[in-house]
Amino acid sequence: MDWGNVTAEDLIEALREVDWSSPPRPLSEFFSRFTVPRSSAKWNSRLKCNLYYYRTNYFILIVLIVGLGFLRRPVAVLAAILTALSIAFLNDR
Numbered sequence: 001m002d003w004g005n006v007t008a009e010d011l012i013e014a015l016r017e018v019d020w021s022s023p024p025r026p027l028s029e030f031f032s033r034f035t036v037p038r039s040s041a042k043w044n045s046r047l048k049c050n051l052y053y054y055r056t057n058y059f060i061l062i063v064l065i066v067g068l069g070f071l072r073r074p075v076a077v078l079a080a081i082l083t084a085l086s087i088a089f090l091n092d093r
Contacts (some may be wrong), residue, residue: 003046011048015055024056 024030037043051058070077 002092004041004067006048008048014052018052020056022056024060025054027057030054031058080092 037046066077066081
């Protein structure tokens with residue numbers, strides 16, 4: 001798949017339809033061979049590909065970060081979640 005031609009809307013739709021019960025990829029694979037892309041087009045393409053391929057790893061990482069934030073500052077995390085939900089519902093068409 002040519003990830004350079006995939007729009008953000010296509011990626012979001014694919015992430016909605018994909019099976020989220022797949023196990024996470026190994027951490028050695030997740031963190032291996034990390035290099036910064038040389039062009040913005042390559043950066044954009046790699047970002048879309050990685051979001052799709054490592055979706056479960058990113059989901060777990062976000063849950064851990066939010067969980068740690070909740071342990072440190074519960075009110076701030078709740079406020080951030082409520083703000084995000086408000087924005088999501090206000091932008092829903």
